[in-house]
Amino acid sequence: MADKTASKKHHEPLIHIVKRDDLAGWQAWLIRIATIIVALIFVGFLSMLVTEKGFFETYKIMYSGVFGRLLQGSTKMLWKYLQEIAILLCLALALTPAFKMKFWNCGAEGQALMGGLASIFCMIEFGDKLSYGALIAVICITSIVAGAVWGVIPAIFKALFNTNETLFTLMMNYIATQIIAYYVYIEGGGSNVINPVSAGNFPAVGNNDYFVNILTVTIITVVMYIYLKYSKQGYEISVVGESQNTAKYIGINVKKVIIRTMAISGALCGVTGMLLVAGKDHSINTNLVGGQGFTAILMSWLGQFNPFIMVIMTAIVVFLRIGVAKVADSSLLNSSFSEIMVGIVILMLVGCEFFIQYSIRFRHKNKEVKA
Amino acid sequence: MKKILAVLLALLMVLSFAACTKSGTEETSTDADKQNAVAVEDVKVGFIFLHDEQSTYDKNFMDAAKKACEEMNVEYAQKTQIPESKDCYDAAVELIEVDGCNVIFADSFGHESFLMDAAKEYSDVQFCHATGTQAHTAGLANFHNAFASIYEGRFLAGVAAGLKLNEMIDAGEITADKAKMGYVGAFTFAEVISGYTSFYLGAKSVCPSVTMDVKFTGSWYDEQAEKEAAQALIAGGCVLISQHADSMGAPTACETAGVPNVSYNGSTVAACPNTFIVSSRIDWTPYFKYMITCVQNGEAIDTDWTGTIKTGSVVLTDVNEAAAAEGTAAKLEEVKAKLLDGSLNVFDTATFTVGGKALESYKADVDTDANFEKDTEVVENGVFFESKHRSAPYFDVEIDGINLLDRNYG
Numbered sequence: 001m002a003d004k005t006a007s008k009k010h011h012e013p014l015i016h017i018v019k020r021d022d023l024a025g026w027q028a029w030l031i032r033i034a035t036i037i038v039a040l041i042f043v044g045f046l047s048m049l050v051t052e053k054g055f056f057e058t059y060k061i062m063y064s065g066v067f068g069r070l071l072q073g074s075t076k077m078l079w080k081y082l083q084e085i086a087i088l089l090c091l092a093l094a095l096t097p098a099f100k101m102k103f104w105n106c107g108a109e110g111q112a113l114m115g116g117l118a119s120i121f122c123m124i125e126f127g128d129k130l131s132y133g134a135l136i137a138v139i140c141i142t143s144i145v146a147g148a149v150w151g152v153i154p155a156i157f158k159a160l161f162n163t164n165e166t167l168f169t170l171m172m173n174y175i176a177t178q179i180i181a182y183y184v185y186i187e188g189g190g191s192n193v194i195n196p197v198s199a200g201n202f203p204a205v206g207n208n209d210y211f212v213n214i215l216t217v218t219i220i221t222v223v224m225y226i227y228l229k230y231s232k233q234g235y236e237i238s239v240v241g242e243s244q245n246t247a248k249y250i251g252i253n254v255k256k257v258i259i260r261t262m263a264i265s266g267a268l269c270g271v272t273g274m275l276l277v278a279g280k281d282h283s284i285n286t287n288l289v290g291g292q293g294f295t296a297i298l299m300s301w302l303g304q305f306n307p308f309i310m311v312i313m314t315a316i317v318v319f320l321r322i323g324v325a326k327v328a329d330s331s332l333l334n335s336s337f338s339e340i341m342v343g344i345v346i347l348m349l350v351g352c353e354f355f356i357q358y359s360i361r362f363r364h365k366n367k368e369v370k371a
Numbered sequence: 372m373k374k375i376l377a378v379l380l381a382l383l384m385v386l387s388f389a390a391c392t393k394s395g396t397e398e399t400s401t402d403a404d405k406q407n408a409v410a411v412e413d414v415k416v417g418f419i420f421l422h423d424e425q426s427t428y429d430k431n432f433m434d435a436a437k438k439a440c441e442e443m444n445v446e447y448a449q450k451t452q453i454p455e456s457k458d459c460y461d462a463a464v465e466l467i468e469v470d471g472c473n474v475i476f477a478d479s480f481g482h483e484s485f486l487m488d489a490a491k492e493y494s495d496v497q498f499c500h501a502t503g504t505q506a507h508t509a510g511l512a513n514f515h516n517a518f519a520s521i522y523e524g525r526f527l528a529g530v531a532a533g534l535k536l537n538e539m540i541d542a543g544e545i546t547a548d549k550a551k552m553g554y555v556g557a558f559t560f561a562e563v564i565s566g567y568t569s570f571y572l573g574a575k576s577v578c579p580s581v582t583m584d585v586k587f588t589g590s591w592y593d594e595q596a597e598k599e600a601a602q603a604l605i606a607g608g609c610v611l612i613s614q615h616a617d618s619m620g621a622p623t624a625c626e627t628a629g630v631p632n633v634s635y636n637g638s639t640v641a642a643c644p645n646t647f648i649v650s651s652r653i654d655w656t657p658y659f660k661y662m663i664t665c666v667q668n669g670e671a672i673d674t675d676w677t678g679t680i681k682t683g684s685v686v687l688t689d690v691n692e693a694a695a696a697e698g699t700a701a702k703l704e705e706v707k708a709k710l711l712d713g714s715l716n717v718f719d720t721a722t723f724t725v726g727g728k729a730l731e732s733y734k735a736d737v738d739t740d741a742n743f744e745k746d747t748e749v750v751e752n753g754v755f756f757e758s759k760h761r762s763a764p765y766f767d768v769e770i771d772g773i774n775l776l777d778r779n780y781g
Contacts, residue, residue, distance in 0.1 A: 064469055065465070065469060068465070068468040068469045069468055069469070074468055076464055076468050077464075077465065077468055077469060080461060080464070080465075185780075192481070192558075193455050193480070193481035193484075195484045196457075196484050196485070196488070280457050281456045281457040282457070283456060283457070283484075285454065285455065285456055287454045287456070288456070290454075326465075326469070329448065329449060329450055329451070330448065332449060334423050334424070334451070335423055335451045335452040
């Protein structure tokens, strides 16, 4: 009875949040899949309201926007879809080792821009001086180095002086953007546009410009999975991420791991820049990466640092991005519409992680009866 | 439990594929119908825009696109926010592959090379590009440039400005030697130079003592920079302002300071009722109609099309009587008639000097090349023929009376 009066005095809130530790893996995935389905229905519903098209009509437009006339034998749009996945995925993969180490690399944008700058520089300067094979080799090496350097600079400061890497990498983006702007000004001859360069382009395979890009990212995905899961370096990254002190006590050189991992992260961003320049645009402007360096942060997180889950996540987000843009275009809507929709879906996906980590309990009204 | 999950996943995939297949087959039939005969109603235009309706530049194109397609009862699709990169090529491919467009139009200078790539690939689709320079040398049968002789419109706007200056001189507000105009330009390119020079010559044709200061912002759209440039010009003694940039920066600065303004891209009278005089702009509707008609009839589109006052491509807004000098509308009609019958040329070399001397010969960079080589003689019989050798402007001479306060090449 004493217990009962105590609980009466103690005010119990209507809702309280409890950390879950009993959730099986498949249950977590059920929540995620349900979220994706709800998000898709939600997007369709909102599109229907705004565009005044039928509910299924909007999905039809989304599908045709992404796949085009695929069923009529035209694979053109499918390849473009795969290419867009490849670019976003490559950036997400690049960020993953750094994130696993709890190094918040927000500089994918700038690191990719520097890689792209190295590519276009080589294409313009050495295009008529080197053989095709040598030129491609030089482009690969310089782009990787350029991206790695841009990533290593904040890493060195972090390792030696413990500077804040989030701000540092973020600021490096703006420097990179301005360097590109200056380069375009010099090379563009006043028109502010660098016309596509024909030298040093990745070869088209069977009339398909994007095959090399997609293949490259596929290989990187598999290698990154193995690297993180089975290599000694991958293990070191995990330990440093979990606890720097633990890492120190078991004899891991933390500074070395930070710098090495950021070099890899930056190098992969540099590769993305190269894929965009040599494999797609054959030119450069400050909008080369188009903010995907930031979307990639979310992709890496939503993929739980697992490269294969990231493939699924990027495929969904890119599908929505292209599909909803098509819905907006077909109703002559402002292009901000698709950005809003993708933002809502990502927010829902992030939100669902909360429900996987925690559960919400309501106050039991008939608690007293039970007692 | 894993099995249930697997079954659920498999179901989801089957369902999604089924949904896709259904929508796909429905489209097959419509697409097949479209491809069978390219007759009148089957023309579908695809528009590629650099920004969206928030930019006055793109809005001008978007309004014309809507108007032309509605009046001709043609379907159209559009892609906005397409940067000057491979994205332009991708947008063209999407408009062709997904929307089934058979004419593609892009509105920004930097789209050109990427649009040409698409033109090489889709030889049965027509590609039209505004402000470009490469069609006349590219040798692609399905790639076309277009622009308008907007310098004629600016000349007329300049006449209105000159009349206003005369009114101010007559009223004793300024003396003839203080008749200085200010001009806010985006970049020191031929397109802008041609524009402000024709504006100046228009003013000079009625107010001989006029001079002009020019400031550049280095951006097609930077409201703050345009505002500050206009304020600096006013502070420097300019009594009338005009601009070639796409924001409301300069017009609002003028309204605040009570300085008359000659606008561009459309009327700003709603925001500036006391200072807006007149505005010139390019109306793209005639070109879009021409382009669609050509495709409907299976005729070739001009490789390099120049819209004029005659085609209805160069237009002036209504004169704002509250700010303009008396009799402006009548005088504009008179000058317009002269431009139309050819008795008046905007760049008549008798009306201006370069370094104190008359311009007898000038080579302009008409054919696009990496070295910006000046390749074509453009002065004939005492007239600098702008937009004759290609539609995009190439007048980049700095004439006497115009004082460039700064330069900006981007």
